[in-house]
Amino acid sequence: MHIGLTAAVRFDEPSQRAIPVIGLYYLVSFTHKYGKGINVSVYKTPEEVIEAKPDLVGISSVTENMNIAIKWAEKFRDELDVPVIIGGDHISALPHTLPDVFDIGVIGEGEETFLELVELIKNDKNWRKSLEKIKGICFHREGKVEITGSRSLITPIEKIPFPRREKDVWGGFHYCFTSRGCPYHCTFCSPATIWKRYRPFPADYVVKEISEIFKHFDPYYIHFFDDLFIGDRKRISDLQRLFRKTGLHMKVPFGGHIRADLMDDSICEDLRRMNFVSGSFGAESGSDKILKFLKCGTTTVEMNQKAIDMCYKWGIQLNISFIIGTPGETEEDIKKTIDFIEKNRKKLIGIEIFIVLPYPGTPLWTLSKRKGLVSDNMDWEKFKTKAWFSDLEVDDDYLYINEDMDWTTFKKYIKIFQKIDADFNRNNKGIYENIEKSVKIS
Numbered sequence: 001m002h003i004g005l006t007a008a009v010r011f012d013e014p015s016q017r018a019i020p021v022i023g024l025y026y027l028v029s030f031t032h033k034y035g036k037g038i039n040v041s042v043y044k045t046p047e048e049v050i051e052a053k054p055d056l057v058g059i060s061s062v063t064e065n066m067n068i069a070i071k072w073a074e075k076f077r078d079e080l081d082v083p084v085i086i087g088g089d090h091i092s093a094l095p096h097t098l099p100d101v102f103d104i105g106v107i108g109e110g111e112e113t114f115l116e117l118v119e120l121i122k123n124d125k126n127w128r129k130s131l132e133k134i135k136g137i138c139f140h141r142e143g144k145v146e147i148t149g150s151r152s153l154i155t156p157i158e159k160i161p162f163p164r165r166e167k168d169v170w171g172g173f174h175y176c177f178t179s180r181g182c183p184y185h186c187t188f189c190s191p192a193t194i195w196k197r198y199r200p201f202p203a204d205y206v207v208k209e210i211s212e213i214f215k216h217f218d219p220y221y222i223h224f225f226d227d228l229f230i231g232d233r234k235r236i237s238d239l240q241r242l243f244r245k246t247g248l249h250m251k252v253p254f255g256g257h258i259r260a261d262l263m264d265d266s267i268c269e270d271l272r273r274m275n276f277v278s279g280s281f282g283a284e285s286g287s288d289k290i291l292k293f294l295k296c297g298t299t300t301v302e303m304n305q306k307a308i309d310m311c312y313k314w315g316i317q318l319n320i321s322f323i324i325g326t327p328g329e330t331e332e333d334i335k336k337t338i339d340f341i342e343k344n345r346k347k348l349i350g351i352e353i354f355i356v357l358p359y360p361g362t363p364l365w366t367l368s369k370r371k372g373l374v375s376d377n378m379d380w381e382k383f384k385t386k387a388w389f390s391d392l393e394v395d396d397d398y399l400y401i402n403e404d405m406d407w408t409t410f411k412k413y414i415k416i417f418q419k420i421d422a423d424f425n426r427n428n429k430g431i432y433e434n435i436e437k438s439v440k441i442s
């Protein structure tokens with residue numbers, strides 16, 4: 001049986017194709033390892049999928065690309081007439097909205113569910129009648145969407161093989177996931193809804209995966225795309241020890257997502273010892289009132305400042321993200337965010353700005369739905385964003401959810417932040433100039 005997988009993306013937004021969609025390559029390696037007689041390939045365009053004539057198609061989609069996923073599925077239906085499965089963040093959050101064009105939706109972690117589904121479809125001609133036996137899916141029956149019982153997360157997590165990394169797909173930029181999920185539950189965070197809880201891959205698994213990358217590729221840097229790389233303090237110590245034992249710390253620099261409230265001298269030292277020199281975290285706002293809402297009281301402006309100072313001291317280059325447009329945000333709050341950025345200009349290597357979006361499944365979605373600002377059958381294009389904030393163009397139809405600042409005033413701030421973003425990311429070399437002054441690591 002041949003399966004074609006693809007991710008619905010906008011071709012007019014090159015950043016969406018910037019790096020391979022690793023989730024699909026996990027499905028490939030898991031199915032090849034545990035399944036029999038199943039061949040899974042990932043394709044970049046719908047045309048490539050059609051040309052390969054698979055027996056089944058799987059599409060991955062985030063919220064803003066759902067309309068594209070639907071269009072592609074219609075094409076697959078017309079030209080291939082095979083079952084089409086959808087997975088990824090959007091359908092995982094809203095399984096009851098499964099569009100008619102999809103036969104099945106996979107909710108949350110996909111590997112085990114996908115394999116069970118494929119084996120059912122391969123072995124049973126009347127597979128549609130047995131779908132309710134498979135946990136973690138949604139499907140159509142008698143004009144309704146049925147949702148089966150929830151599936152447990154894969155245990156132990158190291159049962160999941162490394163994602164398939166194909167030579168012609170993976171270039172110089174390499175990334176991996178050393179954990180799934182996050183122990184926190186920020187109001188706006190979409191992945192937190194998919195992954196439910198924090199599951200780190202064991203340190204020796206991570207070291208093997210990275211060593212595997214070096215066997216086949218020549219990366220210049222490796223990024224840990226985890227929601228939170230440092231969620232398990234003991235594992236960071238173990239990783240640091242293993243990196244130094246195997247010499248991984250000498251090969252390339254590493255980087256990933258940290259959290260302000262978890263930073264102290266000892267973790268900075270461990271991170272530097274493993275050559276983790278590029279960190280990012282969501283500072284989100286310069287206002288404690290807004291932070292309290294977004295981060296449920298887990299971080300404060302003071303904690304963010306301490307983390308910035310600490311990373312600066314230890315030579316961990318920081319890229320920090322901020323959210324504007326949060327419900328409750330006033331001009332006084334947003335000005336505090338501007339001041340915070342300006343104050344730290346010399347200590348940060350980059351910043352990212354986002355206008356908050358109420359992604360399905362998040363507490364912010366529930367709040368916005370209650371206010372009538374979003375709905376299950378809205379136009380998903382409303383979630384369209386740009387990778388670079390300075391490129392974002394907004395019209396008066398924008399999905400703006402803050403009732404405490406009028407749209408005209410907010411638009412003025414969008415322009416101000418676009419200028420800050422452009423200036424900052426173009427001109428700021430602060431930490432490179434200061435890196436010599438940071439703590440030395442032997």
Ligand code: B12
Pocket residue numbers: 005007008009013015016017018019020021022023024026027057058059060061062063064085086087088089090106108109110111114177189190191194225226227359360384385386387
């Ligand atoms: C790495 C990353 C990127 C990379 C790579 C793209 C990618 N999708 O992998 C880049 C930088 C290119 C990127 C771009 C974008 N991203 Co992005 N990205 C991430 C990040 C940090 C990790 C994604 C990932 O690899 N997860 C790990 C894998 C294992 O999980 P997974 O992809 O969810 O796949 C699993 C299941 O969902 C399921 N599954 C997924 N697809 C399918 C399909 C089938 C058929 C089946 C059966 C199962 C299945 O099985 C997989 C294995 O368990 C997430 C945050 C996060 N932690 O998820 C944001 C995230 C997915 N991105 C997001 C967004 C908005 C975007 C962009 C739209 C930004 C933009 N405006 O350009 C684009 C969309 C591009 C795209 N290809 O989808 C949002 C999506 C929110 C939402 N609900 O819509 C997230 C959640 C971040 C956030 N803001 O909260 N992204």
Ligand code: SF4
Pocket residue numbers: 182183184185186189190191192227228259282
């Ligand atoms: S700490 Fe980051 S990944 Fe974790 S819930 Fe908050 S925003 Fe999401």
